[in-house]
Structure formats: structure tokens, C-alpha cells
Amino acid sequence: MDTPGVRHINPGFRKPKFSRIEIRDISIAILVLSVSFTLIYRNNNGFFSDDYVTNILCWFGVSFIFVITSFMMHEMGHKFTAQRFGAWSEFRMYPFGLMICLISSFFGFLFAMPGAVYINGYITEEQNGKISVAGPAVNIVLCAISLILAMIFGGMYxxxxxxxxxxxYLNSFLAVFNMLPxxxxxxxxxxxxxxxxxGAMIALSIAFLIITRIVINA
Structure with a gap:
């Protein structure tokens, strides 16, 4: 029964929520990106095992982690922030972009356009700015955590x-790339x-990219 004077809003308002279509698109994007990263590292034989199949499977597992803790976490930063502001927000894959991503990986590089978060609802310019900040901010935080853990585990050694x-490096690069105006x-x-x-976000992103490169090359 409706209550007079009460404005009814969408279910899950201000809470993280996924639709079936979104879950499908996220799953496909993660799978294609993981396979693409695996293809790039496929010639790095012996890193995990001397057995080629075992090595490939291990790289797929690592690639899966890369995708979740960089590309998808970036998009979820946008999604959850937008939902926090009460907007409809869902990830949609780019089929053509995923195809280009897969093809480019055969040539040893990754041109990734997996998809994006679409937002619908009344969003102010300030809220839109904060939603946009959320993605690169997630990458910066993940980069910092990865650097600290890398030092604990001995770095490149x-x-x-x-x-x-x-x-x-992947997270710092994504932060810098997405901060391009x-x-x-x-x-x-x-x-x-x-x-x-x-200015603060682009400076921080570039700083972490430089620091990461220095640590890798040290």
C-alpha cells in the first residue's frame, strides 16, 4: 500500500546491486581479458613450471587476478559510487573492443576496451566528478598496496x-591513462x-607510475 507523500525509489537504492545482464557482461569481459593476458605471457616459459600446459594454466590464474584487481575494480569503483548517489549503474561490455583486445594479444600487446559502467539518473556535476575520481583512485590504492607487498616478498628477486x-605497474598505468583529459x-x-x-589526481597517478618503474628497474 502506498503512503501519501512518500516518494518510492528503485529497489536496492544506495546499495551495490547487479543484474543478470551485468553479471554476464562482467564474466565475459573478465574471461576475454584473462585469456588475452595469458596469450601475452604464453612465451614466458618456465616461470611457473617447465611443463608448457602447467605454465599456461598458472599464467591464466595470474592473469585472472590481474584483471579483477585492476580493470574490474576500477569499473566497480565507478559503479558503487554512482549507486551510492542513488543512480542506476551497470557495467556493459564492448564486444568489438573485446575482440580487438584478443586479437592484439596475439601480437604481444594489449589494446584493451573491455567495456564501461553506464549511469542513469539525476547526477550533479560534483557527483559525476566524484564518480569519475573513484575509478583511478581505486587503481592508485591497489598500486600502493601491491608495491608494499612486492617489497615484503622480495621485489623482482x-x-x-x-x-x-x-x-x-598495471594499476598505475590505468590510473594515468584514465586521467588523461x-x-x-x-x-x-x-x-x-x-x-x-x-591536478592532485594526475600528479599522484604519474608519481606512482614513476615509482613503480624505478622499483622494477632497480
Whole structure:
């Protein structure tokens, strides 16, 4: 029964929520990206095992972790922040982008356009800016955590440390790339909202990218 004067809002308002279509798109994007990373590392024989199949399976597991703790965590940062503001927010894959991603991996590099979070609802410019900040901010935090853990595990002198440094580099690169003030990237939206926040975010992103490269090359 409706109560007079009460505005009814969508179920799950202000709470993380996933639809079946979104779960499908996230699953496909994660699988394609994981396979793509595995193809890039396929020639790195012997890193985990001298057996080729075992080595490939291990790289797939590591690639899966890379994808979850970089690309998807970035998108979930946008999604959960938007939902916190009461907006409809769901991830949708780019089939063509995923195909390009898979094809490029055969040539030893990754041109990743897995998809994006779409938002619908009344969102102010400030809220949109904060939603845009959330993605790169997640990457920066994950980069910092990965760097600390990499140092604990011996950096490039151990397998775990080396993997963590690659994860740190991936997150720092994603942060810098998404902070570019062009097109639909996060940087342009943040800059339109608040120049000081943009300056701090791009400076922090570049700093972590430089630090990660220094640690890797040390």
C-alpha cells in the first residue's frame, strides 16, 4: 500500500546491486581479458613450471587476478559510487573492443576496451566528478598496496614479488591513462568539475607510475 507523500525509489537504492545482464557482461569481459593476458605471457616459459600446459594454466590464474584487481575494480569503483548517489549503474561490455583486445594479444600487446559502467539518473556535476575520481583512485590504492607487498616478498628477486610489481605497474598505468583529459575518459570529467582535484589526481597517478618503474628497474 502506498503512503501519501512518500516518494518510492528503485529497489536496492544506495546499495551495490547487479543484474543478470551485468553479471554476464562482467564474466565475459573478465574471461576475454584473462585469456588475452595469458596469450601475452604464453612465451614466458618456465616461470611457473617447465611443463608448457602447467605454465599456461598458472599464467591464466595470474592473469585472472590481474584483471579483477585492476580493470574490474576500477569499473566497480565507478559503479558503487554512482549507486551510492542513488543512480542506476551497470557495467556493459564492448564486444568489438573485446575482440580487438584478443586479437592484439596475439601480437604481444594489449589494446584493451573491455567495456564501461553506464549511469542513469539525476547526477550533479560534483557527483559525476566524484564518480569519475573513484575509478583511478581505486587503481592508485591497489598500486600502493601491491608495491608494499612486492617489497615484503622480495621485489623482482622473487616470483610473487615480480607478479605484484606487474600488478602495481598495471594499476598505475590505468590510473594515468584514465586521467588523461580527453574524450570520455575520467580525466575530462574530473577537470570539468574541479581543477584542483584533477591536478592532485594526475600528479599522484604519474608519481606512482614513476615509482613503480624505478622499483622494477632497480
Amino acid at each position: 622473487s616470483k610473487v614479488g615480480a607478479i605484484l610489481l606487474v600488478l602495481a 580527453i574524450g570520455p575518459l575520467d580525466g575530462g570529467k574530473i577537470l570539468r568539475w574541479n581543477g584542483m582535484v584533477y
